[in-house]
Amino acid sequence: MTNLDHGKFTRMTTVFHSLLAMDVFFLFFTGYAIMFNDELWWMLTLMGGSGSVAALHRVFGVGLLALITFWILMMVTTDTGRSNFGEIMPTPGDAKAFIQDIQFVLGNEDERHPNARQFAGGTADEIPLLSYVGKGVVFIFAAELTLLSVSGLLIWSKTGLMQYFATQTAAMAFVVFHGLLGVVMLMGIMFHIFEHGFHPAFFPVETKAFIPRSMIPEDHDDDTEGTGIEMLELSPAWASATNLAGAATVIGIVSVMLASIYDTGFPVSTELIVGGGPSNLLLTVGVNIGVLVLFLGMVLSVYGNLVRMRWEQRVQEETESESVDVETAD
Amino acid sequence: MSNATAENGASSYSGTVIAVNAVISVVVALGLVWVVNGFNVFYERLNRVSPTVEGGGIGSAFDAGNEMGLLVFMVEAIHAIDVIMGLFILVLVFVHWGAFRRLAARMRQPGESRMVPDGGADDDGGETQ
Numbered sequence: 001m002t003n004l005d006h007g008k009f010t011r012m013t014t015v016f017h018s019l020l021a022m023d024v025f026f027l028f029f030t031g032y033a034i035m036f037n038d039e040l041w042w043m044l045t046l047m048g049g050s051g052s053v054a055a056l057h058r059v060f061g062v063g064l065l066a067l068i069t070f071w072i073l074m075m076v077t078t079d080t081g082r083s084n085f086g087e088i089m090p091t092p093g094d095a096k097a098f099i100q101d102i103q104f105v106l107g108n109e110d111e112r113h114p115n116a117r118q119f120a121g122g123t124a125d126e127i128p129l130l131s132y133v134g135k136g137v138v139f140i141f142a143a144e145l146t147l148l149s150v151s152g153l154l155i156w157s158k159t160g161l162m163q164y165f166a167t168q169t170a171a172m173a174f175v176v177f178h179g180l181l182g183v184v185m186l187m188g189i190m191f192h193i194f195e196h197g198f199h200p201a202f203f204p205v206e207t208k209a210f211i212p213r214s215m216i217p218e219d220h221d222d223d224t225e226g227t228g229i230e231m232l233e234l235s236p237a238w239a240s241a242t243n244l245a246g247a248a249t250v251i252g253i254v255s256v257m258l259a260s261i262y263d264t265g266f267p268v269s270t271e272l273i274v275g276g277g278p279s280n281l282l283l284t285v286g287v288n289i290g291v292l293v294l295f296l297g298m299v300l301s302v303y304g305n306l307v308r309m310r311w312e313q314r315v316q317e318e319t320e321s322e323s324v325d326v327e328t329a330d
Numbered sequence: 331m332s333n334a335t336a337e338n339g340a341s342s343y344s345g346t347v348i349a350v351n352a353v354i355s356v357v358v359a360l361g362l363v364w365v366v367n368g369f370n371v372f373y374e375r376l377n378r379v380s381p382t383v384e385g386g387g388i389g390s391a392f393d394a395g396n397e398m399g400l401l402v403f404m405v406e407a408i409h410a411i412d413v414i415m416g417l418f419i420l421v422l423v424f425v426h427w428g429a430f431r432r433l434a435a436r437m438r439q440p441g442e443s444r445m446v447p448d449g450g451a452d453d454d455g456g457e458t459q
Binding site for chain 1 (some may be wrong): 342343344345347348351352354355356358359360362363366367369370372391392394395396398401402404405408409411412413415416417419420422423424426427428429430431432433434436437438439440441442
């Protein structure tokens with residue numbers, strides 16, 4: 001089991017995060033099987049061909065619309081939700097945290113800025129709800145998901161769009177826009193998986209996102225200096241696993257970025273283009289490694305929930321044995 | 331007496347609000363799909379081939395669509411955003427990778443004897459009272 005740190009999120013948020021993750025992973029798998037079909041032809045075949053994949057993509061799309069609407073309602077209709085808006089606003093501290101992170105890597109700073117620190121440990125009082133990356137994720141994903149939903153709804157009925165613009169190519173332009181928009185999120189999620197799966201204190205998954213804060217004991221020694229990370233033991237698998245996952249993440253991001261440049265469908269070509277060939281081999285391998293990173297993310301998300309269930313069980317067992325102790329003492 | 335499951339003063343969401351909002355969001359999602367499904371074509375008006383009309387003819391709608399300023403700009407802009415964001419995300423990956431390596435070097439290495447006899451978090455989930 002990974003080391004518990006201070007909890008951050010409510011059960012509603014952790015459950016929502018898991019559902020959103022699953023839905024988005026399946027949207028990626030179906031959507032990019034279509035857009036990057038040069039590279040991911042096997043996924044298209046595996047999921048039953050283009051018709052079936054497009055249908056599945058729509059099903060998960062409706063799921064995403066429901067999830068987004070639910071989140072907006074929760075943030076607007078509840079006091080807890082409304083209080084979050086103050087928490088996600090970027091502060092000068094966030095800019096400093098980014099600079100300090102670079103300085104930390106270069107060895108010019110000894111600690112990560114509190115706004116960057118993922119492992120709070122003994123410094124939990126200084127740590128804001130979201131790190132600078134966390135705030136960035138909220139803003140970028142909010143913009144992305146809004147535009148993806150709007151463009152997704154627009155291309156739901158392509159003939160309608162064609163009629164509105166009085167040209168068939170307009171539908172293609174929106175389809176391409178929708179796919180290219182998702183690439184930012186695709187790359188962001190790969191980084192997100194690396195960021196929260198391979199922090200040495202949390203490896204193989206940061207349980208904050210899965211175990212609600214109500215289930216995590218919040219007391220700690222105030223006399224320890226700093227985070228106390230030096231008291232934790234590094235997992236023997238961390239170094240090799242992180243090098244492998246880091247390399248796969250970098251290759252995946254670079255590959256989908258390059259694929260997004262090549263695999264464009266607008267302006268619609270008036271000539272037939274024959275794609276593929278050995279020159280695309282590297283890109284094919286790279287994009288597939290990227291998909292592997294996403295798959296790893298999905299596995300880690302499931303594992304995070306498994307850890308939560310085990311922790312729940314243990315807390316329950318401890319509470320039960322304690323109540324038995326109290327009874328016998330009486 | 332320790333009680334790990336107690337609410338530690340943190341605010342949370344009420345079950346009723348969650349249930350009501352869940353129902354509303356499913357209705358909204360299905361409603362949106364219902365609306366866009368109605369956003370359909372009236373075939374009598376769509377892209378009629380009018381070879382006799384000036385500027386009409388087969389394929390002209392294709393060319394016109396390829397040259398629509400708004401659509402061209404939209405796609406070009408998102409291409410640029412993909413590359414810019416991709417490079418920025420790569421910087422973030424490397425910064426975190428580097429930071430993780432420094433943090434890992436500070437931790438007790440695998441198999442290393444325990445330097446602090448007490449107070450350290452165990453691998454079984456930290457300290458309990």
